[in-house]
Amino acid sequence: MKYEWRKQEKDVYVPKKPTILTIPTYHFIGLNSQGDPNRPAFAQQIEALYSVAYSIRMGLKKGTIGSPFEYTVYPLEGVWTSKTKPDGPVKKDELIYKIMIRQPKQVTESMFQAQLLEVKEKKQNPYLDHLIFESYEEGLAVQALHIGPFETEPETFAQMKEVLAQEQLMIRPTMDNFQHREIYLSDPRKTAPEKAKTVLRWAVASIGEEDALNE
Numbered sequence: 001m002k003y004e005w006r007k008q009e010k011d012v013y014v015p016k017k018p019t020i021l022t023i024p025t026y027h028f029i030g031l032n033s034q035g036d037p038n039r040p041a042f043a044q045q046i047e048a049l050y051s052v053a054y055s056i057r058m059g060l061k062k063g064t065i066g067s068p069f070e071y072t073v074y075p076l077e078g079v080w081t082s083k084t085k086p087d088g089p090v091k092k093d094e095l096i097y098k099i100m101i102r103q104p105k106q107v108t109e110s111m112f113q114a115q116l117l118e119v120k121e122k123k124q125n126p127y128l129d130h131l132i133f134e135s136y137e138e139g140l141a142v143q144a145l146h147i148g149p150f151e152t153e154p155e156t157f158a159q160m161k162e163v164l165a166q167e168q169l170m171i172r173p174t175m176d177n178f179q180h181r182e183i184y185l186s187d188p189r190k191t192a193p194e195k196a197k198t199v200l201r202w203a204v205a206s207i208g209e210e211d212a213l214n215e
């Protein structure tokens with residue numbers, strides 16, 4: 001039976017309202033970069049990620065890189081960092097980001113490296129050399145489904161802040177930067193901006209937890 005994350009992991013990828021949840025350790029293939037995501041290089045970076053993600057999927061489906069397993073490729077995610085305050089204007093050319101695609105738990109780094117080599121033999125993309133395989137545990141987080149263009153995300157962030165206040169939680173600081181994760185459930189090339197669906201997520205901590213850890 002085909003594994004479909006939209007059905008089997010609704011709590012993670014299809015939140016009905018702003019929700020507090022714990023995100024466990026997942027495997028990702030990713031790429032670190034910076035700058036305006038509207039530039040042509042960003043599209044090339046996404047292409048590099050998907051090329052390897054689909055190669056891994058096909059290898060597992062055929063059973064050439066492990067026990068046969070059929071699944072839907074996970075959605076593109078992005079972790080965005082900005083020196084500016086959450087409510088202030090974002091200078092896109094100063095953005096620091098990581099884009100990534102989650103992998104099934106049975107995928108290993110050796111599988112990733114093998115499929116990466118296969119893709120390099122078929123495709124010319126300078127960002128294939130930038131791809132990495134890593135495991136990451138996000139832990140306690142708040143997330144919500146945003147429907148609409150990226151410019152209206154502050155409206156959804158405001159709803160998430162209300163939940164944090166109610167639960168006595170705060171955004172977990174990361175080197176004094178503002179950081180959030182976006183999970184893109186719709187393809188911006190095929191979806192009208194007002195209908196775009198994006199899961200927004202903050203890693204959070206109990207109020208005072210960071211001070212206690214630093215004592």
